[in-house]
Amino acid sequence: MNTDQYYHGNLAKYLVRTQASLALLILLLLAGLDFFFPTNYRLQAGIHGISAISSVVVGTYLTHRAFTIIRGVHINYHSLRRWALGSTVLNFLGAVSGNWIYMRYRGENGPRDWILANAPDFHNYMMEFKEFITLFPFPIMAAVTFGLYYYGDAIAERRDISQFVGILILLSWLFLFLGFVTGLVLAKLRFV
Amino acid sequence: MNQPQQHTKQLFSGPLIAATLSLVLGFYTLMISHHVSRVSKALDKMVHSYGYWIPGSVGTGPDGSIGSYSGKETLALLVWFSAWLVFHLLWKNQDISIKRWLPFFLGSLAFVTLCLFHPFIDPILRLILG
Numbered sequence: 245m246n247t248d249q250y251y252h253g254n255l256a257k258y259l260v261r262t263q264a265s266l267a268l269l270i271l272l273l274l275a276g277l278d279f280f281f282p283t284n285y286r287l288q289a290g291i292h293g294i295s296a297i298s299s300v301v302v303g304t305y306l307t308h309r310a311f312t313i314i315r316g317v318h319i320n321y322h323s324l325r326r327w328a329l330g331s332t333v334l335n336f337l338g339a340v341s342g343n344w345i346y347m348r349y350r351g352e353n354g355p356r357d358w359i360l361a362n363a364p365d366f367h368n369y370m371m372e373f374k375e376f377i378t379l380f381p382f383p384i385m386a387a388v389t390f391g392l393y394y395y396g397d398a399i400a401e402r403r404d405i406s407q408f409v410g411i412l413i414l415l416s417w418l419f420l421f422l423g424f425v426t427g428l429v430l431a432k433l434r435f436v
Numbered sequence: 437m438n439q440p441q442q443h444t445k446q447l448f449s450g451p452l453i454a455a456t457l458s459l460v461l462g463f464y465t466l467m468i469s470h471h472v473s474r475v476s477k478a479l480d481k482m483v484h485s486y487g488y489w490i491p492g493s494v495g496t497g498p499d500g501s502i503g504s505y506s507g508k509e510t511l512a513l514l515v516w517f518s519a520w521l522v523f524h525l526l527w528k529n530q531d532i533s534i535k536r537w538l539p540f541f542l543g544s545l546a547f548v549t550l551c552l553f554h555p556f557i558d559p560i561l562r563l564i565l566g
Binding site for chain 1: 492495535
């Protein structure tokens with residue numbers, strides 16, 4: 245590789261990393277600015293929003309790794325284990341902070357009361373669905389993390405086991421994304 | 437009969453099947469306890485009582501509480517963890533076909549998700565409960 249090729253190869257790498265970091269930062273503003281909203285529940289809203297967005301971002305990144313596992317390509321399992329553990333922790337934080345914000349959702353003159361009075365289907369169908377399926381990603385990613393640590397690098401020798409782990413990552417992402425979009429819709433409808 | 441190679445540790449799928457079966461059972465517990473709590477106030481109170489240990493499980497006013505959701509979460513956690521422990525101990529040295537388990541796993545996950553969607557499950561519940 246000559247100097248020119250090396251320079252351009254690294255330039256692309258830095259630009260990709262810069263773009264990803266900027267995208268994450270800007271996306272986090274979607275919930276980060278909740279901390280400055282005129283409500284007594286800005287802390288709960290901000291923490292839940294940031295953990296939800298981070299979970300979706302990490303979950304989406306992991307789907308790319310999942311497709312590689314499913315295809316049977318050799319990957320760095322050491323790195324995947326750490327990402328899976330991080331995703332499990334974020335999903336747990338999302339569920340706990342979800343409980344915290346859910347208190348205000350159900351509180352006196354809270355979003356539930358308003359939605360039931362003005363657009364009841366969004367509570368009866370959407371919220372009653374969202375509050376349960378958003379609990380799914382944490383146990384699924386806990387199983388993924390368990391599998392990756394339990395089997396270690398030897399998991400690559402069993403195609404069926406590694407493929408199943410890949411499918412679990414995709415399932416976790418599906419429930420995360422469903423929960424994220426329904427949560428955003430409800431927050432848009434009536435903020436805490 | 438093929439002997440496993442001596443230099444590689446044999447991997448069993450049992451532990452991963454145990455981990456995934458137990459989470460499915462946890463999800464079904466969540467779904468069933470949710471619908472049980474909708475039948476009557478007494479049943480809702482009973483489900484709620486399992487979750488009193490969770491901060492914010494009771495309370496009124498603007499700050500609210502998570503109510504019987506805390507009980508549903510507790511029951512689901514109990515089933516998930518205990519099933520995981522039992523099945524893991526039972527199957528840690530067993531090789532169970534993932535190819536056969538996968539359709540059951542995906543099907544049961546799809547079904548429990550549908551059962552949490554009221555427009556799907558409510559007509560069925562009305563038919564059962566009258």
